[in-house]
Amino acid sequence: MADLKETLTVVVGGTPVQVEANPNAELRTVVNRALAESHNTGQPPENWELRDKDGNLLDVTKKVSAYHFAAGATLFLNLRAGIGG
C-alpha cells in the first residue's frame, strides 16, 4: 500500500518547517507538529491560526484530506493578535 502521508511546509511565524501529515488526521495535528518542530511552545495551539497561501483561514478540526493540498503545499501558522487597545 502506498504511503499516504504528505509533506507540507508550514511557515510558523516566519520560520518554515516541514511536517508530515496524515490525510486522515485532523489538521490540528499538523499545527501541533509544526509548533513542536519550530520550538514555538510558548503559546497554546489555540492562539495560532492556520491559513493557506491565499490567506484563507483553515479549520483545524477538518481532516487534512478535506483541503486537497498540492504536494509540498505551503501553509502559514501565525499568532493571533493579542488583546490590544
Next chain:
Amino acid sequence: MHLSDAERHVQDAGPPLGSPAAVDRSSPVEQASVPKTEPSTARQSDVPELLVDPGVSRRKFDREVVEYRAMDAVYRQHGWFLLDAEYPLVSVIFTAPHLTPPAVVFGAELDFTNYDLEPPAVRLVNPFTRVPYKAKELPTALPRLVAVAPDRLPPGLVMPAGARPVVQQNLMAFYGPDDEPFLCLPGVLAYHRHPAHTGDSWFLHRTAGDGRLVTILNHLHRYGIMGLQLNVEIRAQVTGFAYQGLQE
C-alpha cells in the same frame, strides 16, 4: 552617525513612558535621511536609549531579516515589499494585490533598537515619503471586530438567538488627530510602555512569538490589508452649460 555617537546622547533622550512619542526610536541616521513634510517635533528628534549591546540586538535583528528574506517571494505575493533592512530599522510597504487595480496602502517601519530586551517599535508611514502618519492621515486604523461577552452587553439589550455581538476595535491608537498614532498590541513597544498595560509585561510575551518581525507584519497585513475593498462612488453633478458651435 555611528551608534557610539547615539550612545553619547542617551542621557537627554526618551519620550515620556507610555506616550505616543514612545514609539519614535528612529536613529539619527534615519532622521537625517527621511524627508519630513511637517516641522520636526520634539518626538521626532528623540534618540533611543541604548539598553542592550547593539551587537546583540543586531544579531537578533539579522536573524529576523534572514528569515524574512528566505520567504521573500511568498511575502511579495501577499503584497509585502521589504524596502530596507539595516539595523535597527526595517521598512516594509504593504500593498493590496487582491484589488483591481492593486493599491499601495501604507508603509511600516519597525525599529529593533534594544531588541529583544524590548519589543520593536512600529510606525505606520506614508509609503512614498516615509513620513509617519498623523492620526488624521491614517489610511487605515487597523480595525478588527471583537466579540462582546454577554455580561458586557448593555442592560436590557435583547439579542436574537445565536447572534454574536461584536464591536470594532482599532489597533492604531491615538489621543488627538494631530498625534502620531501607535500600534497598541502586545509585542509592540508602545503597548508595553503604556501605563495601561503595566500588568502585561513584554517578558510574558518575549519568548512566545510576539514581537517578531513576521508576526508583526502579519498583524498589519491581516487588519490593514485583508479586509480592504475598493469603495467607489461616482456622482454626476450639473455645474453649468457649455455651448458647442453648430455647423451651418
